Amino acid sequence: MLSEPRLRVEFPMWAGASDDQWNDWKWQFRNRISTSVQLNAGFALTRGEQDAAERSKEFFRLGVTPHYATLIDPDDPFCPIRLQAIPQIEELIRLDHEMADPLNEDADSPAPGLTHRYPDRVLLLVTHECALYCRYCTRRRIVGDRAGSHRERIDAAIDYIRATSSIRDVLISGGEPLGLSDDRLEDILAKLRRIDHVEIIRIGTRMPVVMPQRITPALVAMLRRHHPLWLNTHFNHPFELMPRVTREAMERLVDAGIPTGNQTVLLKGVNDCPIVMRKLFHELVKLRCRPYYLYNCDLAEGLGHFRTPVDTGLAIMESLWGHTSGLAIPTFIVDAPGGGGKIPLLPDYKVSRGNGSVVLRNYQGKQFTYSEGEVAEPAIDGVCRICATDHSSIKTGPAAQLWNSRRAPLSCN
Ligand SMILES: *Cc1c(COP(=O)(O)O)cnc(C)c1O
Ligand code: SF4
Numbered sequence: 001m002l003s004e005p006r007l008r009v010e011f012p013m014w015a016g017a018s019d020d021q022w023n024d025w026k027w028q029f030r031n032r033i034s035t036s037v038q039l040n041a042g043f044a045l046t047r048g049e050q051d052a053a054e055r056s057k058e059f060f061r062l063g064v065t066p067h068y069a070t071l072i073d074p075d076d077p078f079c080p081i082r083l084q085a086i087p088q089i090e091e092l093i094r095l096d097h098e099m100a101d102p103l104n105e106d107a108d109s110p111a112p113g114l115t116h117r118y119p120d121r122v123l124l125l126v127t128h129e130c131a132l133y134c135r136y137c138t139r140r141r142i143v144g145d146r147a148g149s150h151r152e153r154i155d156a157a158i159d160y161i162r163a164t165s166s167i168r169d170v171l172i173s174g175g176e177p178l179g180l181s182d183d184r185l186e187d188i189l190a191k192l193r194r195i196d197h198v199e200i201i202r203i204g205t206r207m208p209v210v211m212p213q214r215i216t217p218a219l220v221a222m223l224r225r226h227h228p229l230w231l232n233t234h235f236n237h238p239f240e241l242m243p244r245v246t247r248e249a250m251e252r253l254v255d256a257g258i259p260t261g262n263q264t265v266l267l268k269g270v271n272d273c274p275i276v277m278r279k280l281f282h283e284l285v286k287l288r289c290r291p292y293y294l295y296n297c298d299l300a301e302g303l304g305h306f307r308t309p310v311d312t313g314l315a316i317m318e319s320l321w322g323h324t325s326g327l328a329i330p331t332f333i334v335d336a337p338g339g340g341g342k343i344p345l346l347p348d349y350k351v352s353r354g355n356g357s358v359v360l361r362n363y364q365g366k367q368f369t370y371s372e373g374e375v376a377e378p379a380i381d382g383v384c385r386i387c388a389t390d391h392s393s394i395k396t397g398p399a400a401q402l403w404n405s406r407r408a409p410l411s412c413n
Pocket of ligand 1: 116121122169342
């Protein structure tokens with residue numbers, strides 16, 4: 001079904017590299033393609049790509065790791081790996097509804113580099129640098145500069161987390177957090193671990209995709225000292241999972257007891273196809289990595305050529321539910337512009353409701369009636385019989401009405 005991409009292009013700048021160098025993540029990092037001239041030496045760039053690469057400093061830094069470059073088909077301008085790594089001229093287009101900070105991360109920030117949007121968890125950006133600069137990056141307003149990883153800045157964010165006891169989950173992201181050295185990373189993890197109310201730590205990284213050499217036994221041994229620690233990767237296409245070094249990196253993480261998840265961004269021309277998506281999710285599950293979120297592309301500037309209508313994502317979700325393992329199905333998310341947060345969307349399986357029953361359709365389009373019987377539970381003031389708390393304090397919106405109508409006084413059992 002999917003043909004194997006050409007795994008190695010001979011690049012003049014890497015021609016003399018030994019296997020040891022190639023397998024060393026620091027060598028990979030130092031030897032990234034970062035100019036249009038270097039890019040042109042390995043790939044026959046289209047006119048638009050050449051212009052975009054030359055002007056990339058104006059809008060978003062260029063950087064491609066040797067590992068990821070070998071996944072690009074040098075002869076195919078539509079290669080799904082190429083589109084993620086080589087700038088296209090469309091990145092220069094600005095649309096009226098696009099924004100520099102579409103998710104309002106800077107406004108919801110109690111300390112530089114920290115976003116506290118949801119009650120019990122925070123997003124901690126520990127660096128602005130990445131191994132590879134993904135052409136669809138939503139944080140392009142800050143990613144690529146060198147200002148993100150100052151120790152004092154990170155310490156100030158950790159001080160806020162320490163002082164805010166509602167935070168039980170810290171999501172370390174960037175930029176690329178695994179671009180920091182093992183020691184710097186361990187310093188951050190150890191400081192977070194010393195905070196009693198921080199229950200779990202999560203790392204969001206694209207290293208297993210773009211520079212799997214980074215997932216060294218030493219790194220993994222360090223990470224496992226800070227359990228419970230979860231790790232989310234960022235695969236967008238099944239080709240990215242083919243190299244042995246990538247698969248070994250993913251297995252090394254899970255073998256250390258680190259549960260892995262994956263976030264995929266839905267990108268036109270890259271993965272807006274139900275067959276490619278299903279293959280990607282199947283390959284991830286084989287590596288014990290759980291597809292977590294499928295994101296609709298954000299409204300960041302210059303991403304118009306990557307965006308799909310919301311219905312495309314819904315159609316892909318519909319092609320999955322019932323047709324394959326629930327384990328291989330992520331939640332489809334639109335991250336609301338303006339800081340509204342993640343909104344999950346499902347195809348609508350509810351056909352109608354009334355007279356105490358709901359009509360639903362299944363994955364084959366067949367309809368079924370589910371009778372709810374008499375739902376005459378009166379709204380009773382008081383606390384929940386099960387958990388003994390007042391739900392109105394923890395729920396808002398339509399869910400509150402439902403929960404409140406189900407409340408019953410503790411004394412009635
Ligand atoms: C995505 C995100 C989180 C984590 O959300 P989950 O749904 O728990 O994975 C936390 N904070 C911010 C600002 C985020 O964007
Ligand atoms: S790894 Fe993440 S932060 Fe870095 S360029 Fe890619 S999408 Fe942006």
